[in-house]
Amino acid sequence: MTDVIVIGAGVVGCAVARELARFELRVAVLEKSCDVAEGATKSNSAIVHAGFDAKPGSHKARFNVAGNALFEPLCRELGVPFQRNASLVVAFCPEEVSTLEELKARGETNGVPGLRIAGRDGARALEPNIGREVCAALVAPTGGICCPYELTFRLAESAAANGVAFCFSCGARSVSRRGDAWLVEAEDGRTFEARAVVNAAGLYADVFNNQVSAEKLTVRPRRGEYLMIDKRYAGTFRQTVFQVPTAMGKGVLVSPTVDGTLIVGPTAEEIGDKTDTRTTTAGLAKIRLSVERVWNGFPSSGVIATFAGLRAHGDRGDFVLGEPADAPGFFNAAAIESPGLTAAPALGVWLAEQVADKLGAARRKEFSGGSSHWPQFRSMNAAERSAAIARDPAYGRIVCRCESVSEAEIRAAIRCRIGARTLDGVKRRTRAGMGRCQGGFCAPRIVEILCEELGMAPEQVTKFGGGSWLLAPTHDARQATRVGPPAGSESLVASPSLSHD
Amino acid sequence: MSERAITCIGCPMGCRLAVRLTAGNEVDAVDGAGCGRGAVYARQECVCPTRMVTTLVHVAGRRAPLSVKTTRPVPKERVFDCLKAIHQSEPAAPVRIGDVIVKDVCGTGVDVVATMSTEENG
């Protein structure tokens, strides 16, 4: 039997898993997709919020501020990018300025350090390209930006390095009590038993909560659409720039990303379908209209990608955390919408402590915090590049020209513990395919490398698992030469401590 | 007498041709051709249209396909038969540019040749 099952390998699930790995516990993470970060984790604004937005006294406020403080050291430990670039909330007219005062007061109540209000000139000095009608801006120096999926991948790697088992393509279907333990049944019929369960199931957290507790929860998808802007516009904005919510709604933000691109969005739309991540004509148009105030002359020709993510919006107005009174040993990390990413490190720590306490687990003596790393060609200087190529010639073959990603990194991304199995898996671990040509140049090469590394036939390679096949079987007379037998299901990343049933 | 407007595909100029046809569907006159081949093309196209066929074949033991072409255009209505026949062949390496891959494809009298070599280096 396992000690703890974590349902969901998003940023919260992986953060909890990694923290649980500090204790003498056998931990398994069940994930319905074939990779980490396949839900909201990969489709948000990547902002590490300062914490002035959340309602004082709420879990959101507490864990936002705590998570913000943990973010920098965590990212450093894991070797993933983080920039404390500061956040601005800009007001474009006097009514909006009073909202800035409210936000400042709220932030101070929440314990957010360094908040101040800058006037028009101050705002302009901070952001020379800010919309010309700017009146004032709330400055939050502790705001930051990160790469949420790279963080999640490294959290998972670190967890796995410390004994956590990950089961992909293993979606939980039901959770029920079996004596003293919890029984988790997966969609494919497999069953898992554990002494505790952490519910980090994103949009479906309500499903599992409602199976075990009378304290019902409803999670509704709230869709947000985004635009990504070419990195040739890098530097247009340095801070993360929010607009003051008006009667018209919450305006869109503009933020640099840690990759040098800019992100614009999101919209906010209540929808019914938990799988509907489509972008819409209306949504994309709304963004372009709304961003004009902040970015005069916004260059539509600079858009390189659009996407949408679904917030897990709960009906209780706050994160739902910890054990329901009637379900001891079942720990919710539910209704995690913004500031969920920011809160994740702190949620991880808190939940792990709650679980370990419940199970009476001691801390491990050995815990290796970082994760196995491969150096990135694009970040190396000339001497480092020469040395890397001398050690491994595959560093000398650039596969993704737009983002300067070498073949060595792509192979490493496939070979690591929580290795990529799909085109998107490679993309999110290396950035290959995320540049302005959006994989047009590198996709054939990445498919070839996936086939070689995993012994797959080209028809088996997918964009992100399931039915997302990339290539149709070729003509009879033209079967591509196969490299070994077709790969099996990409479900289990083996770990010695996992046993089923 | 009838008129038919066609575009010459003899070269990328794509001259717009006006073809006058007799009642017996014979080409009486061709107008608009930028060069001599336009008239030839027009006559051919109205009487027995032909097309060049380019496609790919699998080379035994190799992943990368080999590009091939018919040495001359084949009758347009035989194109798919020819493709089928060409796709049956699986030549062995090495193949040199110009090597005949299929002789007299589908009895058209036209050969299919390799347009690249398998042993390539920059």
Add this chain to the structure above:
Amino acid sequence: MTDLDVLIIGGGPAGLAAAVAARKAGCENLLLLERDEALGGILQQCIHTGFGLHVFKEELTGPEYARRFIDQVHALRIPVQCGTMVLEVTREREVTAVSPAHGLQQFRARAIVLAMGCRERTRGALMIPGGRPAGVYTAGTAQRFVNMEGWMPGRRVVILGSGDIGLIMARRMTFEGAKVLACVELMPFSSGLTRNVVQCLDDYGIPLMLSHTVTEIHGRERVEGVTVAEVDAKRQPLPGTEQRFDCDTLLLSVGLIPENELSKSAGVELSPVTSGPVVDDALQTSVPGIFACGNVLHVHDLVDNVSEEAALAGRDAAEFARAVNAQRPDSGAEAMRVRDGAGVRGVVPQAVHAAKPACDLALTFRPAAVYRDASVVVRIDGAEVSRRKHRILTPGEMVKVSVPKAELLRHVRGKELTVEVAP
């Protein structure tokens, strides 16, 4: 640091022709760098015919056309390095490149020829709404998959964009066993060669839907269909005209963009019209000693024109490298500015040194719209120096205009040359 007389970046048709010309012009110390494993560039995947009619008086496939130049490169013993990616070019003409075989290399060249070609506009840039399923490919990437990897991107295809790549892929996909349902084109005319509309669409009964666009992509994991709608005069979708095509693949042929990241790193001035470097009649960019040719300069339709243009660039680069003061001999004289007149877009070159023209001036441009029975007129400071009638002018076909040497000499102190389309 390796010193070179001429360094050519790109081993596609432009780079190959430039290399051959540079060598024939007497350049001893030259090198061609190519990032793919073999030479030929985009021609490797253009297995259809239509190449070489002007240059070789034969109609060849892309690989055959490339082979003619590759053979010349070998015969002339021009040093080539494949599998090598250029990372940076500086104003001082220092080039950093990387390859598995040679590691990181630094070169310093007396002259550089930029021949990096172009990339394709993507779905993201078009902001087509809908899911983000597998099965959306740019036509060029699909072409690489089919023609070079031997893999089929899909089975039931809709193509957005009637540029040449889209048209060629309509036929290619059909030949290799897929069903192509339609070619959807935003404009009221095709942007590809007319011969391609005939022999890639008409021949196979594939409808060309002009003034239409794709308004949504359906499917969560794999493309399941697309919605196509008619557009109005402002290219906006007309409500009520939507129709759905069930398909598993959407190919995009919606524009080529010269790939000028390296040019930018060298501080080369780019034209907002062509997205390629601003050049003079020697094809020299705003940075002395850096020349540009082929699709990186402006997107071409015919490879024969690329080879012609590249030969000029190669020759001029060799001459520059040889020149004593590393300057163009008459660079002291003020160049004539070239302007796009009515009906004309993206004239190349954008500047002319009329004082010592080496040959007749070759200008190229794209018509801004479709014109029938119109004339292309060249004026220098208002005076007409060339006029030629064309039965048809269309944006899909690049137009060549020649201004005789004698005319240039007659207008040596000319300030402005315009090219326009007149009725």
